[in-house]
Amino acid sequence: MRTITEVSERIVETPSTVTLRFRYAPSALPGQFVMIWLPGDDELPMSLSYTGESKGVTIKAMGATTRAALSIPAGAPVGIRGPYGNHFDLTPKRILLVGGGSGTAVLAPAAEAAARSGGSVVSALGATTAAELLFLDRARGFSETVEVATDDGSRGHHGFVTDVSQRLLSEREFDAVWTCGPEVMMRKVIAAAEPRHVPVFCSMERQMKCALGMCDACALGPYHVCTDGPVFPAPQLAALPEFGRTKRDSSGRKVPL
């Protein structure tokens, strides 16, 4: 039940991130992910950074497989199954998008859909350094305002993107916050939004094997990220001791994040 498709286009987004575009017919909603098989290597969960007929995933080098993925040329065959998981609720109209690193990949198509249907998006993008800011131009397209933070101060606010999002939350009214990035970052986003009663939705990542809610690899408290997520409303996460602290490795053991 995998579809083998060719990479139709390969776009270098940042020094550590590429987007692979490919034709894949099944329809998908922003927030959903696919399992992408890099033959000879591994099969990984990747959020769709493009959800139209020509789909795309945006991969950041994290370990061996994702590093290898960076050099996949256009024309190379990849296996796709999915899309899996839930998606962002597109009814809120005024949206704060908080993307950390490659987290912006999954937020972009959701924000584009929101903007297309008359919503307004304010984006706060963070990265270690200016060159690593993902989808900055794309964000300008779907956002009213784009604010930026870098760890090294090479662009925008010198510091955490959560400083920026906290300020935005105090300056403006939002119906929802959509965020994806390191869990400590998302924890802070939730903490800042809570007193203002703005609901936060986080796109989560865990080890995945089956993506079918069966093998338990992606267990997160009582949830399976593959079927109950990857998008979780903040209250579900806040109740979990592991959120922002531990994950499970391939063996199912709890390990620090």
Place this chain on the structure above:
Amino acid sequence: MRTITEVSERIVETPSTVTLRFRYAPSALPGQFVMIWLPGDDELPMSLSYTGESKGVTIKAMGATTRAALSIPAGAPVGIRGPYGNHFDLTPKRILLVGGGSGTAVLAPAAEAAARSGGSVVSALGATTAAELLFLDRARGFSETVEVATDDGSRGHHGFVTDVSQRLLSEREFDAVWTCGPEVMMRKVIAAAEPRHVPVFCSMERQMKCALGMCDACALGPYHVCTDGPVFPAPQLAALPEFGRTKRDSSGRKVPL
């Protein structure tokens, strides 16, 4: 893929023949057959003598299983699969029906359908003796004329039903002849109709196991009775050396009819 259903009604038609009625949802056309499982015993091919929502088969005691079937009470469970096979073409308007013994079982629903859609049916029914005449009353319902022949002369023409059908063919115009009965009988019907260019359609019987056109049990020349039949146009049969002469037993050996 069998449906277990209860015999809703049991009608003694003749000393050697009973009709079992039962609910069975799949739609069927006159001429088609089902595989009926008499649990603990065998599973046999039986033409549908009633093709509506409440279906029916009319069983004549031939051997051990059909004899046992005669004593199946109302309420007993039977397994049904099908319907299988082709069916009578209902476009001809003036129809001669020639039924030998239990052969009338498969012809009756076809004739009823023809009559309902404005056709006219003339029926020639044959049996060994008057008591064995099947569906005489039913035939009066769908026929313009019903003529009868018995081997012992206890009713109607004393002799073969083919004598009657031959006469009818010479007296009247028909668009088609539908026949079912012993193959020697059907051979004669074909012989009589041929010079008059009236197409004849015969419902054939052979050993059946799969009823799916796979196991070869029902091989008849190049045909499988279960999928290419049971209704055959006469020219297909006339070309076969085995028609009216041999059949295959359960082992696939050719044996005399």
Place this chain on the structure above:
Amino acid sequence: MVDLRTTVAGISFRNPLWLASGIWGESGNSLKGAWDAGAGGVVTKSIGSEPRLGYPNPTIETYDKWGMLNAMGLPNPGIAEYPQEIEVARSAGATVIGSVFGADADEFAALAGRMAATGVVAIELNLSCPHAKGLGSEIGQDPDQVRDVVAAVKRAVRIPVIAKITPNHYDVPMLAEAAENAGADAISAINTVRAMAVDVRLRRPVLAHGSGGLSGPAIKPVGLACVWQIYERVKIPIIGIGGIISADDVIEYLLAGARAVQVGTAVAFEGIGIFHRLREDLSTRLAALGVATTGELVGAGHRGAGAA
């Protein structure tokens, strides 16, 4: 009302529908989740002596709604860390069966002992994983080794021991007999059927491991044949596994001789809600068939034609 309670090897279960090993069974929260969803018992992932990462992905392949192929490679957190997971499920009231796998009788016995100490109600011995070299089925296909493993485990624990049998053998009941002779308290059958998928475009096996095990509706007829034949050869209770997705599937297994069943792949096809649905459907169906307890049906298929 139909009474769905069932007793296997002296242990009572609230219903005969257990979660199969390897499904929702790595974490305590998931075991609890399956219990909360209505499972009558929950079998843990097969646990080994050390943490095991399992095989790289792809680890699964699916076939419409009729089958699934997997080669997970027995990933598990290892027995040292596992008691805390079982505790999560047990403290929620779940009836937990602990599954273990090992390379020889000693390892099985040691693991079973540690597993028993966690408070599980029974041990299931995975003698049948078709795709982990040196583990599971290599042992499980040899009646002598089955006997040794079961005997060693029986010496090590006081709780009931269930031997889980492979279908990939010419004489499956012989394996069950070997387990029974060595003192097994129950047999569970079957594990997955050795199988494989090849990708036509890429000219390579789909699963990273190459071969794997087939599960889901496709193997129900295989599991039924195994349970039926085992029932004719052993006296201890049998837990039927393989392809169960409907109440009628459950009843088929009961008639073939199973006292309880396990549900695996159907959880992927339908979600954990399948336990609730199966429980409701089973009650309704049994009531319609005029059956008051599932026990009435156990092995009834062997007693010739019952009333319909």
Place this chain on the structure above:
Amino acid sequence: MVDLRTTVAGISFRNPLWLASGIWGESGNSLKGAWDAGAGGVVTKSIGSEPRLGYPNPTIETYDKWGMLNAMGLPNPGIAEYPQEIEVARSAGATVIGSVFGADADEFAALAGRMAATGVVAIELNLSCPHAKGLGSEIGQDPDQVRDVVAAVKRAVRIPVIAKITPNHYDVPMLAEAAENAGADAISAINTVRAMAVDVRLRRPVLAHGSGGLSGPAIKPVGLACVWQIYERVKIPIIGIGGIISADDVIEYLLAGARAVQVGTAVAFEGIGIFHRLREDLSTRLAALGVATTGELVGAGHRGAGAA
């Protein structure tokens, strides 16, 4: 144009799509029909020394479009009457492979000799029927008996001998090796997988015989695993069987190591026209994959990642 011709054990076939034994194979007219419909070779029903009526009905059960269960019980007209059937097919130009089954090496050898005299191009030994006591799989599961049967048949005939292997074994390639060591010219795999169905209303097995053999798409992953593993252990050509219904299924078997394939149950699902469709689809698909002959693909899955 893609060249579909294939050579197995020195015999050339116009395409690699053969009719499997037991399907359209009892009568010469049907063998001819399958040939006329485009099959590259036609395997007869397994023929024994005497006529056999087979089991009473029900002899089959179907599962949607993914599987079929059968226990025909090897009905066949017997070797005395069968030459006339083969003659019908041969005189129409068909490439006929004669399948035989027996209770021991002597009977197999005698049958094979008589079968060879009919002009078939090769003998297939049914060492694998899962539901006929004392015949087929009881012999086929024992490597010593496989060796004896194949050796005796090889002494009795000059035409190639194909050993048809059961999947119901823990070490299927071992059986193939036994056949190869005894001189078999090819292996065909697989026969049906031991299986069963139970009727819930009637509380009895559906098949009159009780158990039977599973075939159709459900067993394709099983057949592929067998062919793949056999390919790694023997040098003689392999004919892949089990669940084939599409051109991609055929290619999967080629990649796993098959040089030709046989199609059975799909004939029930689609009709004999499947041979024409498979031939057309296979040509189209191979052309799209840039493959000129099926031979290029045989075993190519083992050589690691080819280009896609």
